[in-house]
Amino acid sequence: xxxxWVCAGFxxxxxxxxxxxxxxCNGGMTSGYQRPNNxxxxxxxxxxxxxxxxxxxxxxxxxxxxxxxxxRGVIISxxxxxxxxxxxxxxxxxxxxxxxxxxxxxxxxKYFDYTSGFIHHCTIKDLEFDTKYYYxxxxxxxxxxxxFITPPKVGPxxxxxxxxxxxxxxxxxxxTTLTHYELNPAKGQALLFVGDLSYADDYPFHDNNRWxxxxxxxxRNAAHQPWIWTAGNHEIDFAPAIGESIPFKPYTHRFFVPxxxxxxxSPLWYSIKRASAYIIVMxxxxxxxxxxxxxxxxxxxxxxxxxxETPWLIVLMHPPMYNxxxxxxxxxxxxxxxxxxxFVEYKVDVVFAGHVHAYERSERVSNVAYxxxxxxxxxxxxxxxxxxxTIGDGGNQEGLSTAHSHTTQPTVxxxxxxxxxTLRTGLxxxxxxxxxxxxxxxxxxxxxxTTDTGNHRKSPL
Numbered sequence: 001x002x003x004x005w006v007c008a009g010f011x012x013x014x015x016x017x018x019x020x021x022x023x024x025c026n027g028g029m030t031s032g033y034q035r036p037n038n039x040x041x042x043x044x045x046x047x048x049x050x051x052x053x054x055x056x057x058x059x060x061x062x063x064x065x066x067x068x069x070x071x072r073g074v075i076i077s078x079x080x081x082x083x084x085x086x087x088x089x090x091x092x093x094x095x096x097x098x099x100x101x102x103x104x105x106x107x108x109x110k111y112f113d114y115t116s117g118f119i120h121h122c123t124i125k126d127l128e129f130d131t132k133y134y135y136x137x138x139x140x141x142x143x144x145x146x147x148f149i150t151p152p153k154v155g156p157x158x159x160x161x162x163x164x165x166x167x168x169x170x171x172x173x174x175x176t177t178l179t180h181y182e183l184n185p186a187k188g189q190a191l192l193f194v195g196d197l198s199y200a201d202d203y204p205f206h207d208n209n210r211w212x213x214x215x216x217x218x219x220r221n222a223a224h225q226p227w228i229w230t231a232g233n234h235e236i237d238f239a240p241a242i243g244e245s246i247p248f249k250p251y252t253h254r255f256f257v258p259x260x261x262x263x264x265x266s267p268l269w270y271s272i273k274r275a276s277a278y279i280i281v282m283x284x285x286x287x288x289x290x291x292x293x294x295x296x297x298x299x300x301x302x303x304x305x306x307x308x309e310t311p312w313l314i315v316l317m318h319p320p321m322y323n324x325x326x327x328x329x330x331x332x333x334x335x336x337x338x339x340x341x342x343f344v345e346y347k348v349d350v351v352f353a354g355h356v357h358a359y360e361r362s363e364r365v366s367n368v369a370y371x372x373x374x375x376x377x378x379x380x381x382x383x384x385x386x387x388x389x390t391i392g393d394g395g396n397q398e399g400l401s402t403a404h405s406h407t408t409q410p411t412v413x414x415x416x417x418x419x420x421x422t423l424r425t426g427l428x429x430x431x432x433x434x435x436x437x438x439x440x441x442x443x444x445x446x447x448x449x450t451t452d453t454g455n456h457r458k459s460p461l
Contacts, residue, residue: 039399040171042199042210049175049220050213055142057082059120061215061254062137063222064148065229066190069261070273071151073125074226076104077256078137079215081117089122091135094147109253112242114208121256129153146223151189151275156311160275162423163188164389166318166354167196167232169396170214177395182221186424190225190274194354195232195284195318199396200250206237211250229255230281231268232318232354247285257281262301269294271301276425278310282317284335295338302346312425313348320353320390322365322379327401328356341368344384350423354392358401362388 043049053060059078067073076089084106092099104122108115120137127133130152136145152158163181168174181188198214200207218227235251237244252267259270268283280301288294305313321336323329332353343351344366366382393400 037400037402040173040395040397042169042171042397043175043217045209045213049217051216052081053142053144057085057138058142059085059138059144060219061212062144062146062219063215063227063255064224065226065255065257066272066274067123067258068125069258069271070154071275072127072129073123073258073261074127074133074148074150075256075258076120076122076124076135076137077254078120079117079212079254080120080138084118086137086139087120087122089124089135089137091124091133093128094132094134107253109249111208111237111244111250112205112239116208116250116253117212119253123258148224148226149189154273154275154309156276156308158275158425160277160425161186161189162274162277162425163191164194164352164391164423165191165394166194166352167357167392167396168193168218168394169196169199169398170210170217171395171397173395174217175395178218178221188225191221191227192279192314192316192352192423193227193229194316194352194391195230196234196354196392196394196396197232197251197255199234199398201234201237201239202397205242206239206244206250208250211254215254228272228274228279228281228316229257230316230318230354231283231285233285236285264297265293269297273310276310277312277314278305280313280315282315282335282339284318284332288335288338290338298339299342302342302348305346307347313346314423315343315348315351315386317351317353319355320360320388320392321351322362322388323356323390324360324404325356325358325401326403326405327358329405331355336367340366340385343386344368344382347384348386351386351388353388353390354394356390356401357393357396357398358390359393360388360390 057080059080062076062078064077065075067075087104087106089102089104090099091102102122102124104120107119107121110116127150129150132147132149134145134147136143138144151160165177165181168177198211200210200214203210231248231251236247237250238247248268257267257270258272259267262271264270266283266286268286269281271278271280280298282288282298283294286294307313317335319328319332319335321332321340323332364381364383364385364387365379366385367377367379369376
């Protein structure tokens with residue numbers, strides 16, 4: 001059989017993310033929004049969303065991500081364009097006058113004829129859970145103030161809402177996606193980003209000025225809630241023809257992640273706990289074969305996940321393992337062969353990917369029975385397998401994927417306009433018998449309008 005793909009654009013969305021196929025739920029009504037099926041252009045450099053903050057050397061491109069393993073840390077990053085300035089963050093909890101200071105580091109890089117500004121990264125540790133904090137960067141008249149809210153303490157009974165975006169870019173459609181996400185009543189508390197950020201590499205000589213415009217574009221949201229980063233192919237920036245032979249140079253300088261906290265040896269793959277979820281970020285464009293550092297790290301880490309503490313196990317990557325579109329068809333196959341048996345054995349709940357500029361969602365299927373002589377090469381239903389979701393139509397200038405491969409035509413045409421999702425985890429009842437039964441409301445958001453798929457019962461582990 002071929003994988004069955006479920007459309008999220010219907011009235012009465014059926015089953016949402018299927019956590020137990022025996023359960024039935026009514027998903028309600030989604031938005032009627034349809035993104036035009038044509039290329040969207042990058043916003044011009046003088047767009048208001050790219051506006052440089054006023055004042056000499058004012059901090060810009062402020063963004064945050066989780067700064068430790070369990071959510072009590074935050075990495076605050078920003079750029080000063082003219083000189084290093086202060087690398088200190090002043091922060092304090094809401095309803096207190098006690099202010100704290102933390103010092104960060106400053107890095108720079110050169111790419112072809114571009115020289116970056118002064119990139120600051122400051123890690124704040126030992127914060128209180130579920131607390132609103134204010135923070136300031138800069139000095140004097142150019143001091144800028146922002147806020148964030150730490151997650152609840154890690155545990156199975158902890159509701160939490162994640163947003164998901166991939167392949168965003170900086171077009172007019174990108175702005176629509178981010179605006180809808182910000183206005184969405186589901187109110188994502190942290191954003192899982194599945195790769196392909198600025199699309200600066202689509203410009204001649206990988207114009208890194210477009211990294212700066214993108215950083216200013218996302219600041220309005222990324223300065224207030226952590227964006228959990230995954231590297232995509234547009235972050236590789238490998239261009240030996242112009243003297244740039246170090247992959248991921250702009251990305252790794254601009255976006256720090258807490259990879260060492262999860263015993264990773266690279267910022268391109270790492271894991272974190274957040275509320276009721278354990279999130280594993282994988283690198284599709286780093287070596288991932290057997291005995292590579294990434295393989296050794298993943299196979300050790302996935303076996304250590306305590307599902308009584310973090311019952312949701314989520315994997316982020318860039319190219320999807322299952323994909324019915326002509327665009328990037330079968331690009332994830334090698335990684336699927338290597339890692340799908342681990343996903344099934346350890347009952348990964350959902351795998352989010354981008355790369356294909358469309359929305360697509362699978363039933364729980366696997367293709368782990370195949371060997372070179374048995375011919376069993378067709379995916380089959382498997383309740384231990386993840387749901388695979390592609391969310392790669394964030395709005396970039398390359399346009400939507402619409403044509404399907406004739407070999408894996410979906411039974412229902414997937415939605416083409418799902419610019420982002422929200423995923424709600426938590427609300428765990430007491431353990432029952434062997435294993436754990438878990439009621440988890442899941443919310444899927446259709447371009448800013450939330451579909452509440454109800455409480456899904458998660459099968460015993």
